[in-house]
Amino acid sequence: MNEFVKVLYDEHDIIISAIEIAKKTDELIEKDPVKFEYILGQLIHFFRQYADRFHHFKEEEILFPEMKQKNEMIGLGIIHEMLDNHYEFRGLIKQIEHQVVLKKHKEAYALLYEYSEKLLDHIAVENDELFLMTEQLFDDAELERIQFRFEDCDRDLGYESKEELKNSLQLLIELF
Numbered sequence: 001m002n003e004f005v006k007v008l009y010d011e012h013d014i015i016i017s018a019i020e021i022a023k024k025t026d027e028l029i030e031k032d033p034v035k036f037e038y039i040l041g042q043l044i045h046f047f048r049q050y051a052d053r054f055h056h057f058k059e060e061e062i063l064f065p066e067m068k069q070k071n072e073m074i075g076l077g078i079i080h081e082m083l084d085n086h087y088e089f090r091g092l093i094k095q096i097e098h099q100v101v102l103k104k105h106k107e108a109y110a111l112l113y114e115y116s117e118k119l120l121d122h123i124a125v126e127n128d129e130l131f132l133m134t135e136q137l138f139d140d141a142e143l144e145r146i147q148f149r150f151e152d153c154d155r156d157l158g159y160e161s162k163e164e165l166k167n168s169l170q171l172l173i174e175l176f
């Protein structure tokens with residue numbers, strides 16, 4: 001497997017572990033609403049920063065354009081669908097945040113659940129279809145170029161803050 005595809009798979013695994021935490025938060029709605037609000041705030045931060053700023057950004061700015069350039073049909077089909085999903089995810093996160101501010105916890109959880117399920121489907125399509133295409137699409141020089149662009153991107157955003165975001169999930173798990 002190419003190194004940059006492995007980076008994306010690994011990021012998906014981290015995002016899935018955040019989704020698992022998100023799905024558990026319903027047990028706190030009645031029991032500990034203050035904790036519920038706190039954890040949702042942390043998850044919103046994680047999804048915005050890690051899932052969107054680090055992960056979706058590399059897909060949107062680097063991988064998808066590189067793939068589109070090699071094959072226009074992929075651009076019109078699966079990549080278009082993936083970009084639509086990213087857009088919808090941003091809207092859902094905004095709505096979840098809004099419901100938390102209004103203290104509508106059940107509504108916030110329902111939206112978080114919807115977000116979680118849609119993100120899991122999205123990750124499955126990328127893992128099982130999209131990422132596998134990269135093996136056939138790119139030659140060695142292209143793969144290496146994409147790899148360097150990925151490294152530049154994560155370095156610019158900050159490896160340290162990426163690690164901190166990942167570790168923040170462990171702290172959340174301990175709150176249950």
Ligand SMILES: [Fe+2]
Binds near residue numbers: 056059082086
């Ligand atoms: Fe994606």
Ligand SMILES: [Fe+2]
Binds near residue numbers: 008012055056059
């Ligand atoms: Fe992804």
